[in-house]
Each structure stands twice: as C-alpha cells, then as structure tokens.
Amino acid sequence: MDRRFRNTLAITATAAILLIAVLAAYSYSILRDRDAPTETAPIIPSQRELDYLNVSILGDSYTVGDGADGRQYAYPARISRMLCWVLNTSGKPGSGYRASGTGAAGSDFTDPVRIKSALDKEPDLILLQGGLYDAGLPGVQNAAVETIRAIQDGKSGRTVVVVIGPVLAPASDPSELLSVRDDLAAAASERGVLFVDPIAEEWLTSQDSFSENGMTINRRGHSEYAERLAASLRGSGALSRDSCAPVS
CATH class of the missing domain: 3.40.50.1110 (SGNH hydrolase)
Structure with missing residues (x-):
C-alpha cells in the first residue's frame, strides 16, 4: 500500500469520526430540548395611557x-x-x-x-x-x-x-x-x-x-x-x- 493511499485513508477516517461526533451531539441536543420544560416568552405590556x-x-x-x-x-x-x-x-x-x-x-x-x-x-x-x-x-x-x-x-x-x-x-x-x-x-x-x-x-x-x-x-x-x-x-x-x- 503506497504512502499516498494511506494518507487518503487516514483523512477519510478522520472525517468520518468527526461526522459521527457532530451527529451524536446534534441528536443529544434535540432529545434534550424535547424533554426540557416549555418556556413562554415574557409578555411586555403595552404602554398605558395617562389620565391627562x-x-x-x-x-x-x-x-x-x-x-x-x-x-x-x-x-x-x-x-x-x-x-x-x-x-x-x-x-x-x-x-x-x-x-x-x-x-x-x-x-x-x-x-x-x-x-x-x-x-x-x-x-x-x-x-x-x-x-x-x-x-x-x-x-x-x-x-x-x-x-x-x-x-x-x-x-x-x-x-x-x-x-x-x-x-x-x-x-x-x-x-x-x-x-x-x-x-x-x-x-x-x-x-x-x-x-x-x-x-x-x-x-x-x-x-x-x-x-x-x-x-x-x-x-x-x-x-x-x-x-x-x-x-x-x-x-x-x-x-x-x-x-x-x-x-x-
């Protein structure tokens, strides 16, 4: 197996490992957000008119x-x-x-x-x-x-x-x-x-x-x-x- 082929194989393997890690992290975030309690955005009251x-x-x-x-x-x-x-x-x-x-x-x-x-x-x-x-x-x-x-x-x-x-x-x-x-x-x-x-x-x-x-x-x-x-x-x-x- 020549050196060029070995380098290509190593790069491919590294990329595959990084892809697996990214997918795993993404899946975890989805599961975490799904299980987390739902938060409601705060309601800012509109400015009230004064009794001019x-x-x-x-x-x-x-x-x-x-x-x-x-x-x-x-x-x-x-x-x-x-x-x-x-x-x-x-x-x-x-x-x-x-x-x-x-x-x-x-x-x-x-x-x-x-x-x-x-x-x-x-x-x-x-x-x-x-x-x-x-x-x-x-x-x-x-x-x-x-x-x-x-x-x-x-x-x-x-x-x-x-x-x-x-x-x-x-x-x-x-x-x-x-x-x-x-x-x-x-x-x-x-x-x-x-x-x-x-x-x-x-x-x-x-x-x-x-x-x-x-x-x-x-x-x-x-x-x-x-x-x-x-x-x-x-x-x-x-x-x-x-x-x-x-x-x-």
Missing part, C-alpha cells in the same frame, strides 16, 4: 414663553410635562385684563375671541395668568370680574377656574403691582374662584430669574414659575385628579 388633564391658559408674555429661549423651556410646557396636561394656550405679549399688549393684533383678556379660545375643548382647568402689564391702568378689578364671569358662563360644570396674580418684577412699580394684585384677589373672591398670589408666596425673588428688561422671566425664571405654580395647584386642591396616573 385638559388645561387652557389665558395669559401674557410669560404664557407666550418670552425669555425662555425656546417654548419647550417656557413655564406652560414645563408644567404640562410635570403634571401630564394636554395644553391649550392663548398668550399675547404685554396683555392683561386692561392692557391690550403689543402689536396691531393686541387684545386684552376680555376679548371674546380669546375667551372662546380658552374655552375650546371643554378644559378641566382654566388658568388666568397676568396682571403685570395692568400696573397703573384703571378698571382692572371690573375687567377681571368681566373676564371670569364670561368664562364661567361658557364653561362646563366640571371646569375649574384659577386666577394667578403677577410676580413682583424688578422693573415694575411695587405699589402699582400690589394694587393690581389686590384687584385680582377681590375679583376672584367675588366670582368664587381660586386666587394664586405669587407676591405673597414670594415667587421669583431673585433678579437672576428675569431677563435684562426686568419684566419678562428667563429660562431659570420659567423653571421656577412652573415649579411654584405646580406646588400651589397641588396644595389648593384645584387639580381634579392625578393626571399622571395610568388609565385603568
């Missing part, structure tokens, strides 16, 4: 988001993420209960178009945010009463109305703002709605929370405003439910 609260805000430059460097950083967007709100805003820079704001399209809070916008989609909660730009103007209390009454006449029975007074902005006249605050508090009391008082609660006491103009708030101010407002609403019972709770 429908909220409208009628407001001024703060509600527009001036000074926040992006509306996603403005207090309405921040608090809506914190409290799980579906948000509808009607904000106009420089406007208030008597102040019509800047630009040719300015209008105050008594404007029926803005009130109708705030009532859109039957909100659970309506926030009236303003008063800063009403400083020094006459008739603020009557205008606030008119605004609240119009909203109450148009709202559904479950809608909660909250009036938010002005903050003590560095560039404003403190005595005039305190007068506006008192007018809004009196209007809210007359109409039987909640009044949130940022001046009494000492919101945004640092000038670092304000833009260079001393009236609008910057990104830091918007963050604090959202946190303080959320705390006030939670503490007052104005929130009808935990809107961040999953729907059962």
